[in-house]
Amino acid sequence: MLSALIAAVSAFYGVRASVSIADTQRQDAARSAISDYVVKMSELVRTSKSDPRNEIVILASQVDALIAQYGQDKLHVSASTYRLTGLFLTLSTTDLELAERMGRKALELSARMEPDGAGGLRMVDPLEALQAHRVLADVAAQNLDLHRMNSEYQAALDIIGSEGKRNRYIRKEAPHYTRAYWALSAMQLADGVDKPDAALCDEVRRRAVAARADLQALGRQPEIVRRAGRVHTDRCSTGVPLKDLQTY
Numbered sequence: 001m002l003s004a005l006i007a008a009v010s011a012f013y014g015v016r017a018s019v020s021i022a023d024t025q026r027q028d029a030a031r032s033a034i035s036d037y038v039v040k041m042s043e044l045v046r047t048s049k050s051d052p053r054n055e056i057v058i059l060a061s062q063v064d065a066l067i068a069q070y071g072q073d074k075l076h077v078s079a080s081t082y083r084l085t086g087l088f089l090t091l092s093t094t095d096l097e098l099a100e101r102m103g104r105k106a107l108e109l110s111a112r113m114e115p116d117g118a119g120g121l122r123m124v125d126p127l128e129a130l131q132a133h134r135v136l137a138d139v140a141a142q143n144l145d146l147h148r149m150n151s152e153y154q155a156a157l158d159i160i161g162s163e164g165k166r167n168r169y170i171r172k173e174a175p176h177y178t179r180a181y182w183a184l185s186a187m188q189l190a191d192g193v194d195k196p197d198a199a200l201c202d203e204v205r206r207r208a209v210a211a212r213a214d215l216q217a218l219g220r221q222p223e224i225v226r227r228a229g230r231v232h233t234d235r236c237s238t239g240v241p242l243k244d245l246q247t248y
Contacts, residue, residue, distance in 0.1 A: 027074050030066045037063050038081055041088040046222070053093040060085050060098055072105075079128040082106035083135055090138040091226055100139045107132040126163035127170055130156040134181055141185035144192055146200065153182040176214040177223070183211035183240065184227040190235045201236035208238035219245055 037059040044052035044059075063085050067077055086102030089095050110128035113121040123129055137152035156178050164171035186207040190196040196204070208215075218224045228245035 027070055030070050031075055031077070034063050034066055034075070034077060034081060038084050038088075041085065045088050045091055045226070051092075056088055056092050057095050057098075060089050060093075060095065060102075064098060064101075079106045079109035079125055079132070082109070083128060083132050086132075086135045086139075090135060090142065094142075096139050096142055100136065103132050103135040103139065107136070122166070123159070123163055126159050127167060127174070130159040130170065130174060130178070133159070134178060137182070138185055141189040142192070144189055146186075146189060146203065149182075149185055149189060150203075153178060153185070176218060179207075179211040180214040180218050180224060181227060183207040183215065183238075184224070184231060184245075187231045187234060187236070187238060187240065187242075188227075191231050191233055193235070196235050204236040205238050208240050212240075215240060215245065220248055222248070 041056050041059050044055055048055075063081075067075060082102045083106035086099040086106065089099035089102070093099075107129055110123070110125040110132060112124045114124055116122040133152045133156040137149045137156070140146075140149035140152055157175070160170055160174050160178065164174075183204075186204040190200055190204045193200065215224070224245055225248055228242055231242055234240060234242055
């Protein structure tokens, strides 16, 4: 009887170990698939000769489904994965609900505070956090929500001000891109309104003036070209050279 009991216990723990190994393998496969989907979305955004929105929505939905199936606590998907998925959706599709959820999750992961080793706190990943704010600002612009768009871009600039000392890119490069994106998002928002009023156009022109030097310096950068390409008409007569910005 003792031998039988030992054998039963051993079999039980053996089964549990096998199940655990199988679960780990499935989770590893899910993480690998998510990475592959993000890479494919990136390639579609960069190189597709036709409209890639359907393919990107499908790939992003697969990312979302895998995360829902296994859970963030098991997959530990990175903030950059969420942020890039949201970014590719906003650049190429109209699935803004999923884009916003991805951007919010990226912000949640990257903007957490942790001890800085000197008795204070610092943001876990300020670069990812400010980029997540820019994705959320892009979503707001496409939803024609000027107030929220401005709030998100201002939050990105606030991170630059508070965290720039720790990161040269945040201090030197991020302000240029943030101001440029802000101006182009504002122009896209005005372009989407049937009849932009004087107040809206005044705001759009302020953003264009604030980013004039940035747009001139960053012209022909892929990220600027993609965003400029979504503005069909300069409805508020900002003086921004759209045609120049829309070509590599």
